[in-house]
Amino acid sequence: MELHQQLGQDTVIISKSALVPLAGFLKEEPTLQYDFLMDLTAVDYFKRKPRFEVVYHFLSLQHLFRIRVKVPLSEPDTELDSLVSIWPSANWYEREVYDMFGIRFAGHPDLKRILMYPEFEGHPLRKDYPIDKRQPRVGPKD
Amino acid sequence: MLLNVGPSHPATHGVIQIKVELDGEIVRKAEIEIGYLHRAFEKHSETGTYTQCFPFTDRLNYVSPLISNFAFAAGVEKLMGLTIPERCSYIRVIMSEISRITDHLTCVGASAMELGAFSVFLYMIKAREWLYELVESVTGARLTISYGRIGGVKADFPEGFDQQCRTALEKTREVLEEVHGLLSGNRIFYDRTRGVGIISAKDAIGYGITGPFLRSTGVNYDVRKAFPYLVYDRLDFDIPCGEDGDNYSRYLVRMEEMEQSIRIIEQALDQIPEGPTNVDPEGKTIDPDLMADLGKFGKTAGLLQNEVLIQPTLQGSEKRYHEGISADSKTVSLPPKEQVYSSIEGLMNHFKIIMLGHGICPPQGEVYCPVEGANGELGFYIVSDGTDRPWRVRSHPPCFPIMAALEKILVGDQMADIVPTFGSVNMIAGELDR
Numbered sequence: 001m002e003l004h005q006q007l008g009q010d011t012v013i014i015s016k017s018a019l020v021p022l023a024g025f026l027k028e029e030p031t032l033q034y035d036f037l038m039d040l041t042a043v044d045y046f047k048r049k050p051r052f053e054v055v056y057h058f059l060s061l062q063h064l065f066r067i068r069v070k071v072p073l074s075e076p077d078t079e080l081d082s083l084v085s086i087w088p089s090a091n092w093y094e095r096e097v098y099d100m101f102g103i104r105f106a107g108h109p110d111l112k113r114i115l116m117y118p119e120f121e122g123h124p125l126r127k128d129y130p131i132d133k134r135q136p137r138v139g140p141k142d
Numbered sequence: 143m144l145l146n147v148g149p150s151h152p153a154t155h156g157v158i159q160i161k162v163e164l165d166g167e168i169v170r171k172a173e174i175e176i177g178y179l180h181r182a183f184e185k186h187s188e189t190g191t192y193t194q195c196f197p198f199t200d201r202l203n204y205v206s207p208l209i210s211n212f213a214f215a216a217g218v219e220k221l222m223g224l225t226i227p228e229r230c231s232y233i234r235v236i237m238s239e240i241s242r243i244t245d246h247l248t249c250v251g252a253s254a255m256e257l258g259a260f261s262v263f264l265y266m267i268k269a270r271e272w273l274y275e276l277v278e279s280v281t282g283a284r285l286t287i288s289y290g291r292i293g294g295v296k297a298d299f300p301e302g303f304d305q306q307c308r309t310a311l312e313k314t315r316e317v318l319e320e321v322h323g324l325l326s327g328n329r330i331f332y333d334r335t336r337g338v339g340i341i342s343a344k345d346a347i348g349y350g351i352t353g354p355f356l357r358s359t360g361v362n363y364d365v366r367k368a369f370p371y372l373v374y375d376r377l378d379f380d381i382p383c384g385e386d387g388d389n390y391s392r393y394l395v396r397m398e399e400m401e402q403s404i405r406i407i408e409q410a411l412d413q414i415p416e417g418p419t420n421v422d423p424e425g426k427t428i429d430p431d432l433m434a435d436l437g438k439f440g441k442t443a444g445l446l447q448n449e450v451l452i453q454p455t456l457q458g459s460e461k462r463y464h465e466g467i468s469a470d471s472k473t474v475s476l477p478p479k480e481q482v483y484s485s486i487e488g489l490m491n492h493f494k495i496i497m498l499g500h501g502i503c504p505p506q507g508e509v510y511c512p513v514e515g516a517n518g519e520l521g522f523y524i525v526s527d528g529t530d531r532p533w534r535v536r537s538h539p540p541c542f543p544i545m546a547a548l549e550k551i552l553v554g555d556q557m558a559d560i561v562p563t564f565g566s567v568n569m570i571a572g573e574l575d576r
Contacts, residue, residue: 007220007509035347039510039538043525055523057510057538061347061361064368068510089350092546100184115177115575124185131182131189 011068019071020081026058026067027086034058034067037083040093042101046127050074052103056083073103082107100125147560149178155252156571158545160564164557172552172560174545176574183576187535191501192218195535196288202537203573204285205248206241206516208277210537210573211290216371217511217522218292221504224474230294230467231372232414236307237280237289238372238513239403239410243314244273245516245568246354246396246403253393253565254325257334262321269317272310279303292502293475294468304411311404318400325393335389339563341551342387349547353518353540354395355567359387365514377409392566438483474502501530517541517568539573 002013014022026034036059043053050072058067071080082105083090094105095114102123105111113120119138122129148159157178163171183202187195199214200207212234219226226234251266274284279300281287289296325331341351343359356363364381366374382398384391468475472491481488494500504526512521518540525534544567552560 006507007223009510011508037350038352038512038519039521039523039536041523041536041538043534045533057521057523061363066510087350088345088348089543089546092542113177115180117177124182129185131185 009066009068011070013070013072016071016073016080019069020083020086022069023056023083023086026069031063032060032065033062034060034065036061037087037089037093038066040083040090040097042097042103042125044101044125044127052078052101054080054097054103078102079104079106081105084108099123102126145557149175155565156569156574158569158571158574160552160560162552162557162560167556167558169552169555169557169560172549174549176545176571179571179575181572181576183537184535187532189531191498191530192292192504192532193502195532196290197286199290199537200286200288201572202539202576203245203515203517203520203570205570206238206245207285207287208237208241208281208289209513209515210520211287212238213511213513213515213520214522214524214535214537215290215292216513217509217524218502218504220511221507221509221524221526222292222474222502224293224471226294227467227470228373228415229298232410233295233299233467234290235372235374235377236407236410236414237277237295239407240273240276240307242403242516243400244270244277246400247273247314249565249568250321250393250396253389253562254321254331256561256565257331259325259328259331262324265317265320269314272313276303276307276310279306291468291475293471298467307407307411311407315401315404318397322397326397332390334559335393335562335566337386337388337390338555338559339389339392339551339566340387341547345547345550346387350543351518351547352543353515354392354399355518355544357381358384358391358395360385365512365519369512371513373410373413374406376413377406379403379406379409389562389566499530503528503530512538515540517544517570517573537573537576539570539576541567541569541574545569545574 004011026032037056038059039057041055043055045051045053052073054071054073056069058069059065073080080103082094084094084107091109092114094108095111097103098105098111099113099116100123112118116124117138120135143164145162145164146159147162149157159175161173161175162169181201183198186198195214196211199210202210247266247270251263255263277287278284280303281289281296341359343361346356346359347361352363360383362381362383365371367381379402382395382402384395474495476495477488477491482492495502506526506528508523508525510521510523512519514520519538520540521538523536523538524532527533548564548567551563555563
């Protein structure tokens, strides 16, 4: 959709259907070889449309390139394809994004909360989650 | 048999739970639960100003907090297009490397202790203490240092730091030699760590592991060499690499990295340029409290000409040190207190940076700024919307991917090997759970 460079860092903005093909291309293409999925996170722009952006940072060890791939997502369709089959590192990162933002990843083997506890309600890094909100402590199950 | 290790277990330094499925003594499956130390770092950062994020970054990696401090500062500086003074870059390099040594000392010492080598732990903590004393003399605190500033550092080195630092490093070097003699050829240590907790280079890359853990598998990737920042390109050092990716290689890599860090610090101490030494050689000296009082009563005539006698650390900063350690930009660097109390320009400058809604406002945009933390690549992804508060701060913690891979590494090893393998990860819960 868009390609730009800011502060010497390359950014690609793509639509969600292009994510898996692009990720495969970045990894396999011999002149690129992005073998590291260094970071995966999301940003909630709240009043902007589309509301969410899922941000991937890739690193190529061979060529020492870095690239940032962003996938905009708008509510209510906040589901994205999982990259676990290509990079195992995506497993925990995607769980964290799900935990913090409520963005679901289709094809993830075990999509559950990672930092918060299972009984926690809401997704804390969304901008409409109040910073001072308290939730009851939950004891052991039995 | 299903067994819980943790969340509160003496050998898990930090709160973490490992659920293991055992077949006799062999681990068949491991599942790791994290999040016990989640303190909403990223959410909190969004509510404060950029400067207010520094205390939070101290508490990410609490064994080497200086590195996270400087990493965050570097991210914001990149976003604003600031260049920091030469002397400040050297200060950051020296302090980062001291932190790296303390981090590795803790890791190696603790894993050795868990294997029964208690004296190694005591020797290493002794060495760490000398380094913490250095950190304390510079920053005023051992752990919650908050020493980084956007565009600089809080204060310059104290008098005599150079000599103190060299002595401490020399003593640390002796401790490292001692530990080499105690551990490297030790039959028990060797048998317990060799061939245990193996990960292949391909798996390590797939899991996104960086730092000593990746280098122990033979992959030569270090942010300091691959993407040089600060003044690392002017310093001569090697990146130690292992071959086997087991606990023993990781131990050797860490030991060698400490040697290299000592080399870096010694070179940096030789090269560090002097800051501006004196503003007004003929000015009288004045007590800082008196100066502040005079300034508050409006008696400001002649104050600027006086040289104030404050230690460059702890209590404040002397004007003459400022140029060397803070960026030359009025939008980010606080003016010296002498100017705040004695001139209207200084007071306005101070006001503009401190007051809510003014502050440090990077332009709209986003940046990912990686540095080499003690455990691997530590990156801050900062999104700015042009106001004085960050829209989003994301820290990429180096031990997060390692913990994800640990579920796989543990499988096939014995129950008793969980502890040394987990020790070699050097998990820092503050950074892992944020």
